[in-house]
Amino acid sequence: MAMAEFTLFVIFEDKMAIYSTNEFKAGLKVMLDNDPCAIIENEFVKPGKGQAFNRVKIRNLKTGRVIERTFKSGESLEGADVVDVEMQYLYNDGQFRHFMVPDTFEQYQTDEKIVGDAGKWLKDQDSCTVTLWNDAPLAISPPNFVDLVITETDPGVRGDTSGGGGKPATLETGAVVRVPLFVQIGELIRVDTRTGEYVSRVKE
Amino acid sequence: MLQDWRPTCSLKLTRLRAQMLADIRRFFAERLVLEVETPLLSHSVGTDPQLEFFITEYCLSPLRQTLFLQTSPEFAMKRLLAAGSGSIYQIGKAFRNGESGRFHNPEFTMLEWYRVGFNLPQLMDEIAELIEGLFSDQSLQETQRISYQDVFGSFTGLDPLVFSYPDYCAFARECQLSEAVDICGQDHALWLDFIFSHKVQPHLGDNALCMVYGYPACQSSLAKINEDNAQIAERVELFINGIELGNGYYELTDAEEQSKRFDKELAIRQQQKLPVTVKDKQLIAALESGLPECSGVAIGLDRLLMLMSGSASIDDVLSFSIRRA
Numbered sequence: 011m012a013m014a015e016f017t018l019f020v021i022f023e024d025k026m027a028i029y030s031t032n033e034f035k036a037g038l039k040v041m042l043d044n045d046p047c048a049i050i051e052n053e054f055v056k057p058g059k060g061q062a063f064n065r066v067k068i069r070n071l072k073t074g075r076v077i078e079r080t081f082k083s084g085e086s087l088e089g090a091d092v093v094d095v096e097m098q099y100l101y102n103d104g105q106f107r108h109f110m111v112p113d114t115f116e117q118y119q120t121d122e123k124i125v126g127d128a129g130k131w132l133k134d135q136d137s138c139t140v141t142l143w144n145d146a147p148l149a150i151s152p153p154n155f156v157d158l159v160i161t162e163t164d165p166g167v168r169g170d171t172s173g174g175g176g177k178p179a180t181l182e183t184g185a186v187v188r189v190p191l192f193v194q195i196g197e198l199i200r201v202d203t204r205t206g207e208y209v210s211r212v213k214e
Numbered sequence: 215m216l217q218d219w220r221p222t223c224s225l226k227l228t229r230l231r232a233q234m235l236a237d238i239r240r241f242f243a244e245r246l247v248l249e250v251e252t253p254l255l256s257h258s259v260g261t262d263p264q265l266e267f268f269i270t271e272y273c274l275s276p277l278r279q280t281l282f283l284q285t286s287p288e289f290a291m292k293r294l295l296a297a298g299s300g301s302i303y304q305i306g307k308a309f310r311n312g313e314s315g316r317f318h319n320p321e322f323t324m325l326e327w328y329r330v331g332f333n334l335p336q337l338m339d340e341i342a343e344l345i346e347g348l349f350s351d352q353s354l355q356e357t358q359r360i361s362y363q364d365v366f367g368s369f370t371g372l373d374p375l376v377f378s379y380p381d382y383c384a385f386a387r388e389c390q391l392s393e394a395v396d397i398c399g400q401d402h403a404l405w406l407d408f409i410f411s412h413k414v415q416p417h418l419g420d421n422a423l424c425m426v427y428g429y430p431a432c433q434s435s436l437a438k439i440n441e442d443n444a445q446i447a448e449r450v451e452l453f454i455n456g457i458e459l460g461n462g463y464y465e466l467t468d469a470e471e472q473s474k475r476f477d478k479e480l481a482i483r484q485q486q487k488l489p490v491t492v493k494d495k496q497l498i499a500a501l502e503s504g505l506p507e508c509s510g511v512a513i514g515l516d517r518l519l520m521l522m523s524g525s526a527s528i529d530d531v532l533s534f535s536i537r538r539a
Binding site: 032053054055056057058059060061062063065078079080081082083 | 315318390394407408458512
C-alpha cells in the first residue's frame with residue numbers, strides 16, 4: 011500500500027513542469043523553498059573566464075516578500091500551479107470570506123490572513139482577482155478602482171471646493187480614506203486601491 | 215506588420231560603432247601593430263569548461279568533418295606570433311554558446327591584440343591609452359590599477375589566495391548569499407567567481423577604467439604564473455562601471471605547461487559531461503617551436519560601445535541581436 015502511494019506521488023511529480031534558468035522570465039511562477047513564487051527579474055552574470063550565474067529577483071507569493079537569489083546557470087526549478095481567477099466576492103460569514111467563479115458557480119473560502127489588506131475594499135457582489143495555488147486561494151487582489159459609499163465623516167466646511175487638506179471618511183467596507191471637505195455622508199466615491207487615495211465623486 | 219526586420223540599435227549607435235572601429239585601427243596603425251584575420255571556423259577550439267562552443271559540420275562529399283566556431287581568436291593569433299608576425303591585432307567575431315543577457319550575445323565583436331616583448335604592466339599602459347582615447351569625450355576619471363588580492367580584501371575582508379571554507383561561508387551568510395555554500399562547495403575558483411561577481415565587480419571603475427591584476431593562480435587560464443609568487447597569475451581584467459570589458463595575460467609560452475592545462479580542462483569537461491573536444495595540437499606545436507615573450511588582451515567591443523553610449527543593454531548597440539539575427 012505504501013508502495014502504491016509512493017508510485018502515485020512520483021507520477022504526480024513527473025507532471026510538474028521544470029524550468030531552467032534560461033526560461034526564468036518575469037511573471038513565471040515557480041516553487042522555491044516549498045513556497046510558490048513569481049519571477050520578477052533575471053540577470054545573466056558571467057565572468058569571461060568563469061562560472062555563469064543567474065541573479066534572480068523573485069516574489070514569494072505567500073508572504074509578498076521580494077528576495078534575490080543566485081542560481082548556477084542551467085539549474086532548474088519546478089513550476090508552481092498558480093493561476094489568477096476573476097471571482098465574485100459573496101459575503102463574510104465572520105470566519106471566512108466566500109468567493110465564486112461566475113461561469114461555473116464554483117465557490118472558494120479564505121480566512122482573513124489570506125485576504126489581508128484587500129479585505130477593506132471588498133463589497134458584496136463586487137468582482138476581484140483570486141490567486142489560486144494548487145486550487146486553494148493564495149492571495150486576493152481588489153480591482154484597481156472601487157466605488158464605495160461614505161458611512162461616516164465630519165460635516166464639511168461650506169464653500170470649500172478645493173479639497174486641500176481634506177478629512178477622514180469611513181466607507182461602507184470599513185476602509186478609512188482622506189476625502190475633500192465638500193464630500194458628505196451617503197455619497198458614492200471612487201478610490202484607487204493601490205494607493206488608498208480618493209479619486210472622485212461618482213454619480214449614481 | 216512584422217517589426218522584427220528592424221535593427222535593435224539606433225542609426226546613431228551604428229555610426230558610433232564605425233567611428234570607434236576607425237579610431238582603434240588608427241591607434242594601432244600609429245604604433246605599427248599589424249592588423250590580421252584568422253579563421254572563425256576551425257578544427258579545434260578552446261577547452262575552457264566555462265565556455266560553450268558552437269559545433270558545425272563541414273561537408274565536402276564524401277568528407278564530413280566537425281568544425282567549431284571560435285570562442286576567441288587566441289590560438290590562431292598565437293600561431294601567427296610563433297611564426298614571426300611581430301605585434302598583431304584583430305577585430306573580429308567570437309561565438310559563445312548559451313550566453314545571452316543584458317551584457318551577452320552569443321555572437322559578439324572582440325578586439326584582441328598581442329605585444330611582443332611587453333610584460334603585463336607595459337600592456338596595461340597601452341590598454342589605458344587606448345581606452346582613455348576612445349572615451350576622450352566623456353571625461354573618465356583617472357585609471358585605477360589594483361591587485362586582485364587588495365580589491366577582493368577591501369570589499370570582503372577575505373583573502374582570495376588562501377581558501378578558507380569557514381570564512382567564505384560566513385561571509386556569504388552575512389551578505390544573505392547563503393546559496394553560495396551549496397553552489398560552490400569546496401571549489402575555491404567557483405567561490406571566487408561567485409563572491410567577485412556579486413560583491414566586488416559591481417563597485418569597480420566608477421566612471422573610470424579599473425584594471426585588476428594578479429589573479430589567483432587557480433584562475434590563471436592562459437597566463438604565466440608570477441615568478442616570485444606562485445599563488446598569483448600574470449593576468450589582468452578591465453572594468454568600467456562594474457562591467458567586465460576585457461581580459462589580458464602575460465602569455466604562457468611553455469608548451470608542456472600549456473598541454474597540461476588543456477588536459478586538466480578536458481578532464482573537467484569529461485567529469486561534468488560537457489561536450490568533448492580535443493586539445494589544439496597545432497597551438498602546442500607552435501609553442502614548442504617558440505612563442506616569443508608577449509602580452510595580449512581581448513576587449514569586448516559591444517560592451518565598450520554600451521559604456522561609450524550609456525546603453526543599458528547589449529541589444530541597443532548590435533545591429534541585430536540574436537533574437538532578430
